[in-house]
Amino acid sequence: MKLVLLACLATATLAAPQTYGGSDNRPQYPHIAILRDERVDHGDGNFRYEFETENGIHVNAVGTPGSEGQSNIQGFYRFPLDDGSIGEVIYVADEFGYRPESALIPTPPPLPAHAIEQIAFAEELRRQGVEWDQYGFRINRK
Known part of the structure; x- marks a missing residue:
């Protein structure tokens, strides 16, 4: 265990910035x-x-x-x-x-065709006045 701790400490020391200066010993x-x-x-x-x-x-x-x-x-x-x-x-x-x-900002992959069809179907039902409860069940039969 002591060897692992010593190895971690040595790695952290070597990875730290090595350019120090000034009286406050901050990296320059x-x-x-x-x-x-x-x-x-x-x-x-x-x-x-x-x-x-x-x-x-x-x-x-x-x-x-x-x-x-x-x-x-x-x-x-x-x-x-x-x-x-x-x-x-x-x-x-x-x-x-x-x-x-920005081109640097990640974007989600495009939706598959069947998901786009389901969304369009649900939007059409909403336009017709269909409503659902909090569990996703249809609550009216218009």
Whole structure:
């Protein structure tokens, strides 16, 4: 048991970041220059900001006052991926929530044909006024 504990401790020590510095002994990260940093806030709920760094990070957002007291924001962010390509997320955040769009976001597989047919059949029955109870049994015979 002691050997396993010693092996785990050694692995954790070797996996920890090795670049330390300063009096607080925190990891030091390379300096990334900010190429652009623009911010405008009109004070009435309208704002815009955009910044870009030398390593490919790019963020842009435009905000307006929402109809229900919230801020409506449209924007995007881009960042470099490990394979050298750029990942991008475009989003809207408003009274309907946060809605991102990106090829990076996983999507479920398509429904099989028989499931689509069953859903269409159930929708047709609902249009005809058919109702079901909490167990899925039909409660009216229209």
